[in-house]
Amino acid sequence: MNTPAVQLIDLHKTFSTRGGKVRAVDGVDLVIETGEIVAFLGPNGAGKTTALDMVLGFTTPTSGQCLVYGSEPRKAVRDGRVSAVLQTGSLLDDLSVRETVAMVASQHGVHLPVDEALERAGATNFAHRKVSKCSGGEQQRLRFALALLPEPDLLILDEPTAGMDVNARRDFWAAMHAEAERGRTIVFATHYLEEAEQFADRIVVITDGRILADGTTEEVRALGGFRTVSVRWNDDDGDPTAALADIPGAETVQVHGGRTVFTGPDTDAIARHLLTRTSANDLLIVQVPLEEAFIGLTHKTTDQASTEQQSVEGAQQS
């Protein structure tokens, strides 16, 4: 059997911050086979970038293993087997797009011809433009051209279309489709369910550093989303937040509209506990569609996304 493109084995990454430890990646097991197109879908802070950073060898796992084509990620990067289009990454403002690609190409032993990389990334039209004059979307295409230079087997894309308008987004994915048809393995992180559905063969839903769902786009959609247990809580049972720790299978609690809503991986266990051990009543198990669960993240308008990107870029420049 072929060696998988990516193998994550009980992968953990914990950051120590002033506020305490952050488990950015919290026990991820995942195998990505050659030729797959996989979307990491999840809200802000889910751990997508941290997981991809480990695949690229930018950061090392706290525990567990990350293998790229069966070896440690930095070797795969050195061998030109993996490259990335990241959200950030400095470009030299004074160079033109073509000069940038030519300069980076000169550092690769064997590489795609510069004009071909520009063409495949859809950057030919603005190849003579200075980087400083390029829009956010054009800079992403330049990063895409740079990533294509070593003709990698695996392309990693971290929110590649952030800041692009609808047309730029569509063109970018068309160019990426062509690369997938050449047999490349593609792994991308996105906040957008539509983007994951349209482009990926497989969606890995990540929240809180863990995999919540993993399957083909149809399978993930068929999961229907997440279930919650909603009850009328009786204050005689105390504060529901304090009670959370005693409820098996429950992870979060929220109160709205006079109802108390619990979520967690085992809604049967939550319901059983609430009905037998508390005086909560009027219990409902509610199916929350995947899309709704990601509402506000997956259905942001392009304008909002582009404003966000601009403010990020503004913050970096200041």
Ligand SMILES: Nc1ncnc2c1ncn2[C@@H]1O[C@H](COP(=O)(O)OP(=O)(O)OP(=O)(O)O)[C@@H](O)[C@H]1O
């Ligand atoms: N270098 C770091 N030091 C401390 N905490 C970090 C560091 N990098 C990431 N984190 C934290 O780890 C968690 C996961 O972050 P990560 O950037 O991987 O999420 P993400 O899913 O990529 O989010 P986004 O979609 O916003 O890019 C977050 O809580 C983040 O604040």
